[in-house]
Each structure stands twice: as C-alpha cells, then as structure tokens.
Amino acid sequence: MELAEIGIKFALVAIIFGISLVVAMYSTYAERKIAAFFQDRVGPNRAGPFGILQPLADGAKMFLKEEIIPTNATPFLFIVGPSLAILTACIASAVIPWGQNVVIAGKTIPLQVTDINVGILYIFGVVSLGVYGVMIGGWASNNKYSLLGAIRAASQNISYEISMGLSIIALLLVTGTLSLGEIAQQQHGWHWNVIYQPVGFILFLICAFAETNRTPFDLPECETELVGGYHTEYSSMKLGFYLFAEYINMFISSAVMVTLYWGSYNYPGMDFMNELLGTTWGPLFGFAVMFFKVLLFIFFFMWVRWTIPRFRYDQLMDLGWKVLIPLAIANIVVTAVVITFLK
Amino acid sequence: MESLSNKKKVLEVKPLNFWERAYLPAIAKGLSITMGHFFKKPVTIQYPEQKREFSENYRGLHSLKRDENGKERCTACGLCALSCPAEAITMTAAERQKGEEHLYREEKYAAVYEINMLRCIFCGLCEEACPKEAIYLDGDIVQSDYLRKDFIYGKDKLVEAPLNQ
Numbered sequence: 285m286e287l288a289e290i291g292i293k294f295a296l297v298a299i300i301f302g303i304s305l306v307v308a309m310y311s312t313y314a315e316r317k318i319a320a321f322f323q324d325r326v327g328p329n330r331a332g333p334f335g336i337l338q339p340l341a342d343g344a345k346m347f348l349k350e351e352i353i354p355t356n357a358t359p360f361l362f363i364v365g366p367s368l369a370i371l372t373a374c375i376a377s378a379v380i381p382w383g384q385n386v387v388i389a390g391k392t393i394p395l396q397v398t399d400i401n402v403g404i405l406y407i408f409g410v411v412s413l414g415v416y417g418v419m420i421g422g423w424a425s426n427n428k429y430s431l432l433g434a435i436r437a438a439s440q441n442i443s444y445e446i447s448m449g450l451s452i453i454a455l456l457l458v459t460g461t462l463s464l465g466e467i468a469q470q471q472h473g474w475h476w477n478v479i480y481q482p483v484g485f486i487l488f489l490i491c492a493f494a495e496t497n498r499t500p501f502d503l504p505e506c507e508t509e510l511v512g513g514y515h516t517e518y519s520s521m522k523l524g525f526y527l528f529a530e531y532i533n534m535f536i537s538s539a540v541m542v543t544l545y546w547g548s549y550n551y552p553g554m555d556f557m558n559e560l561l562g563t564t565w566g567p568l569f570g571f572a573v574m575f576f577k578v579l580l581f582i583f584f585f586m587w588v589r590w591t592i593p594r595f596r597y598d599q600l601m602d603l604g605w606k607v608l609i610p611l612a613i614a615n616i617v618v619t620a621v622v623i624t625f626l627k
Numbered sequence: 628m629e630s631l632s633n634k635k636k637v638l639e640v641k642p643l644n645f646w647e648r649a650y651l652p653a654i655a656k657g658l659s660i661t662m663g664h665f666f667k668k669p670v671t672i673q674y675p676e677q678k679r680e681f682s683e684n685y686r687g688l689h690s691l692k693r694d695e696n697g698k699e700r701c702t703a704c705g706l707c708a709l710s711c712p713a714e715a716i717t718m719t720a721a722e723r724q725k726g727e728e729h730l731y732r733e734e735k736y737a738a739v740y741e742i743n744m745l746r747c748i749f750c751g752l753c754e755e756a757c758p759k760e761a762i763y764l765d766g767d768i769v770q771s772d773y774l775r776k777d778f779i780y781g782k783d784k785l786v787e788a789p790l791n792q
Contacts, residue, residue, distance in 0.1 A: 322661050326671045486651070591661040592654060 288391075297397055300377050307582075308531035309339040315531075315586050322590040346524035354517050356426040365421025366518065366525035372414040373532035379403040380539050381468040383549045383571035387563040395549075395571060396465055403464035404452060407540055408445070411495055414533065415441040418497075418504060421526070422514035433513030436597065437504035440494055443604035444501075448491035450612035451484045454619040455544060468548035473555070476547035483615045485545045487608055492537040494604070497530060499589040506594055538581035542574060546581075549574040686749045688766025689742055691786045694732055699786065700761035703737035707753035707762055715746035716753060732759075740785060744769045744778040 313328065313335070320327030328335035353359055383395035400406060415437055422434025458480050459467050471477055478485045494501040505513030512518075515526045542548060549570035551557075558566035595603065646652050672679050681687065692700050703720035721738035723731045730736075753762050772778060 318665075320669070321665050324664055324667050324670050326669045326673065329673075587658060587661065588654075591657045 292391075292393055293397065296393075296395070297378075300382070300397065301374065304374065304377055304532055304535055305528075307535045308528050309343070311531040311534065311582060312342065312527070313339045314582070315589075318583065318586045319590050322587070343524070346521050349520040351520040351522070352517075354426065357517065358424040358426070361420050361424035362517075363522070365417050365424055365514075366522045366529070367417075368420060369414060369417025369529040370525045370532070372410050372417060373529040373536065376407055376410040376533075376536045377539065379406050379464050380536070380543055381465045381548060382574060384558075384567040386567045394465075395567065399463055399465035401461075401463045403467075404456070404462050404544075407464075408449065408452075411533075411537075412441065412445055414495075414529070417526075417529065418514045421518070422504075425514070425517035427517050429510045429512070429516045430514050433504045433510050433516070436510075437497065437514060440497075440501060440503060440600060440604075443601060444491045444494035444608070447487055447604065447608035447612045448495065450609065450616060451487035451491065452544070454484045454612070454616045455481050455488075457616070457619050457623055464543055468543055468550070471547040471550045473550060474547070474552040476545065476550070478545040478547075481545065481615075481619070483611065484619075485541075487612050487615065488541065488545065490603075490608065492541060493585070493588065494600075496533045496537050496585075498534065498585055500592040500595050501600060502594060503597060503600060534582060534585050535578065538578045538585070539574075541581055542577045546577055686751045686754075686764040688744075688769055689747075689753070689762055689764050689780075689785055690766050691740065691782065692761050692763060693787050693789070696729075696732075697789050698728075698730060698732040699736060700732055700759045701737045701740065702733040702735050702759055702761075703740075704735075704758065706756040706758065710752045710756035711747075712750060712752060713746045713748045715743045715748075717741050717743075737782070740782050742780050742785065744780055745775065 316338070317327040317335070319325075328338040331337040331341045353362055378397045379400055381394075381396040381399070386393045386395060418437040419434045422430040422432075422437070425431070455477060456462065458477060459470055461467060461470075467477070493499075497504050503513075504510075505515060507513075510516070515523055518526060549567070551570070551573045554566075554570060557569060560566070561569055694700050703718050705718065705720075708714075708716040708718060717739070718737045718741070719739040720735055723734050723736055749764060751764050754764055769778075
C-alpha cells in the first residue's frame with residue numbers, strides 16, 4: 285500500500301514535470317507564432333506542418349552548439365547559475381493542485397503532489413530563489429552587461445516581491461488558509477477569488493510579470509541596452525536552460541494565478557459535470573479546464589509582450605515602490621475592514 | 628518671437644489626468660489594437676512557393692528571341708555590347724554556313740553570346756539598342772549560385788526555346 289502510493293506520487297511528479305517541460309518547449313513555438321500573428325506575419329512554418337517541429341529543431345541546435353566558458357568567468361558558478369534557474373523553475377509546481385481527487389480502479393489519487401499547509405509560502409520561497417540563478421550567472425560571467433542585468437534582476441525581484449506578498453495577504457484574509465489545495469476547494473463553482481479580490485489580482489498579475497522578467501519588465505535581459513543581459517556570455521544548452529526556465533516560470537506563475545484567483549479547476553456547473561462524467565473523468569475534465577485557463581494566461585503573457593514597450597529603470601522602481609506597494613497596503617486595509625464588518 | 632512661416636504650432640502640455648496616469652486604460656487600449664492585428668491576414672508572400680506578380684515593364688533575365696520561323700534574330704552586330712554601361716555583354720560573331728539557313732535569320736550570327744549577370748544592372752539599354760529586336764529583358768529574377776563563373780550566362784541559357792518544342 286505504502287509502496288503503491290509512493291509509486292503513484294512518482295508517476296504524478298513525472299507527469300507534471302513532463303507537462304511543464306512540453307508546455308515550456310511549445311511556449312517558445314507559440315511565442316514566435318503569436319508574435320508573428322500580432323505583427324501580420326506568418327511565423328515559423330518550415331519544420332514540419334505549420335512549423336510544429338520547430339522546438340525540436342531549436343533544442344537540437346542548442347545541444348549541438350559549442351559550449352563556451354569565458355576565460356575570466358568563474359567556472360563553477362558559471363555552471364551553477366543556469367542549473368539553479370531551471371531547478372527552481374521546476375520544483376515550484378509541486379504544491380499546485382491540478383484537479384480534484386481522481387478515483388481510478390477504486391483508488392483515490394489526489395492530483396496534487398503535496399498539499400503542504402504553507403503552500404503559498406513555499407511558492408514564494410522557490411520563486412525568490414529563482415533570482416539567484418540569474419544573479420550567480422550574471423556575476424560569474426565577469427562581463428559588465430551580464431552584471432548589470434543581474435543587478436537589475438535582483439533589485440527588480442526584491443521590489444516586486446514585496447507588493448506581491450502584500451497582495452497575497454489580502455487574499456489570505458479572504459481565504460483564511462495558506463494551503464493551495466484548500467484555496468482551490470473554496471472557489472467551488474463560480475466563487476472565484478478574483479471576484480472578491482480584483483485589485484489584488486491586478487497587483488499580483490503585474491508582479492508576476494516582473495518576477496518572470498517578461499515584457500514590460502524584461503530589463504534584466506533587454507537586448508537593446510544590455511546585449512543579452514545576464515545570459516550574454518552563455519551559449520549552448522546553458523543558454524537554453526535560462527530561456528527554458530523563463531518559459532517554465534511563465535507556466536508556473538500562470539498556474540499559480542489560476543489557482544489563487546481564477547478558480548483553479550473549478551468552473552460553473554462543475555457539480556453537474558462531475559455527476560455526468562463520474563469520479564474518474566469528472567476531475568480529469570476539471571484538470572482540462574484548469575489547463576485551458578493556464579494556457580489563456582500564457583497567451584496573455586505573450587499578448588502583453590508584443591503590445592507594451594519596456595519600462596525605463598527609474599519608472600520600474602517608481603511603479604514598484606510608489607504605486608504598487610501603497611495600493612497593496614490600501615487593498616489589505618479595505619479588505620480587512622470589509623471582512624470585519626460583514627462577518 | 629514672430630514665426631516666419633506661421634506653421635509653428637504651440638502645443639499645450641497638460642498634466643495627465645487620473646485615468647491617464649493609471650496606465651491600465653491605455654494598456655487595455657493597446658491590447659485591443661494588437662488583438663485587432665492578431666486576426667488580420669498576414670501580408671507575407673511565401674517566396675519560393677508563391678511569387679509576386681511582376682509589373683508589365685519589369686526588367687528581368689534576358690532572352691535572345693527567335694523570329695516567326697524559329698530562326699535566331701541576333702546578327703552579332705555588337706550594338707548591345709556597345710550600349711551596355713556595365714560592359715556585361717561579350718560576343719563572338721560567325722558566318723552562317725550552307726544548310727544553316729533554318730537556324731539563323733541573317734548571314735552573320737553570334738557563335739558565342741555571354742552576359743555576366745553579376746555585372747548587368749538590368750537597365751534595358753541593350754534592348755533599346757538592338758536593331759533586330761533580338762534581345763528582351765522579359766525573364767524572371769536571376770537565380771542565386773555559388774560560383775562567379777556560373778553567373779556568366781551563355782547562349783544555352785539565354786536563347787529562347789525553339790518553336791517546335
């Protein structure tokens with residue numbers, strides 16, 4: 285029994301790991317295609333039908349490129365940087381609830397690797413670790429552009445983590461729990477948290493853009509100013525890991541946003557569907573719904589990238605410290621007052 | 628100061644109002660604009676498969692014409708080579724022998740006729756200079772190649788296909 289459970293957990297981990305890698309892989313393709321559509325172009329269409337094999341070609345190219353470690357770089361840290369970036373990107377998905385419990389052959393399987401009671405804090409911790417990958421890589425490159433990119437990444441992440449945390453506190457006042465599994469259960473049907481916390485969601489969304497270094501907050505790697513930012517000196521699959529980590533981060537932060545604010549695997553009329561489809565396919569349909577929401581968010585990330593130009597550095601800091609943090613604090617106060625008087 | 632042209636326009640720099648400072652409405656507007664482009668038809672012409680139509684007076688690859696009986700029109704007078712500002716055309720004349728009347732229209736013809744496509748500037752002066760209406764720039768784009776020598780096109784590539792084929 286014990287052994288079977290461990291086996292199931294391992295299978296679940298492997299599936300989630302595989303899904304996030306495939307999603308990240310095809311995000312690169314989707315990004316290029318979507319960019320093309322937004323710019324009235326066609327996009328990659330030579331590798332396979334509609335260019336569907338493009339990520340494989342890119343991956344093969346990445347692996348076959350020459351691996352260069354600059355003479356003045358710190359070799360150990362130079363390798364640790366991208367490894368840490370991809371590691372932290374991959375482990376964040378452990379606490380995300382992907383669906384209700386599935387019953388297969390009389391066995392109840394939770395679609396969540398682990399439901400620790402401080403799930404949000406865990407995600408916060410892992411996400412803030414992610415900046416170390418960028419910082420170490422940029423510093424170890426011994427290149428001024430890399431260093432500037434790394435410094436920008438560090439200061440940006442620190443500034444925006446504060447307002448991200450504050451926007452979550454308001455959410456916690458509503459939900460009363462830190463466990464992501466419970467937060468997901470509470471949003472049964474249409475009781476999505478975004479209805480109760482619209483301002484908190486917008487704050488969280490903006491901070492998520494900053495945390496994942498996506499446009500308009502892509503200052504750590506802006507090509508026009510810093511060559512390539514923190515990964516200027518990287519080549520081969522180490523560069524691939526950095527780029528991959530960015531897309532996995534995007535996937536995970538989309539999943540976190542869906543879990544926290546957009547009802548996770550819940551959808552209106554889910555009780556009816558669960559009765560209709562049974563205890564195996566019902567929850568799996570819920571998973572499909574959640575996955576669809578996550579893909580929508582990934583699309584939104586890309587949509588914004590091809591719409592809004594990059595912030596200037598001082599504007600970035602202004603927005604983070606002078607707008608988002610006061611707004612988040614005001615949100616907490618209003619939420620607290622409303623909850624106190626309504627309950 | 629009085630403006631000389633009276634075209635000067637003084638812009639009033641108004642401070643942004645609250646909604647403009649809030650960024651988000653402007654961002655939403657921008658997003659709707661890009662979404663409009665998302666569903667537009669791409670303007671791309673996928674070149675090797677699709678080709679853009681040339682205009683009527685487009686000057687492309689040269690072709691050496693034949694007359695209505697399928698004889699080569701060129702008499703190797705050299706006027707095209709003389710008119711060529713890029714000096715891209717060279718030729719060697721030869722005399723028509725007995726029994727070759729069905730091949731060449733006049734007694735003299737070009738045994739070798741070469742155009743260096745790397746020198747040619749596609750100005751069309753050879754076309755204008757030709758008294759026999761033998762050369763026209765009515766072809767396609769010149770294909771890319773690897774070696775310089777392959778860009779010197781001889782009669783095998785320039786002369787029109789015979790009539791009976």
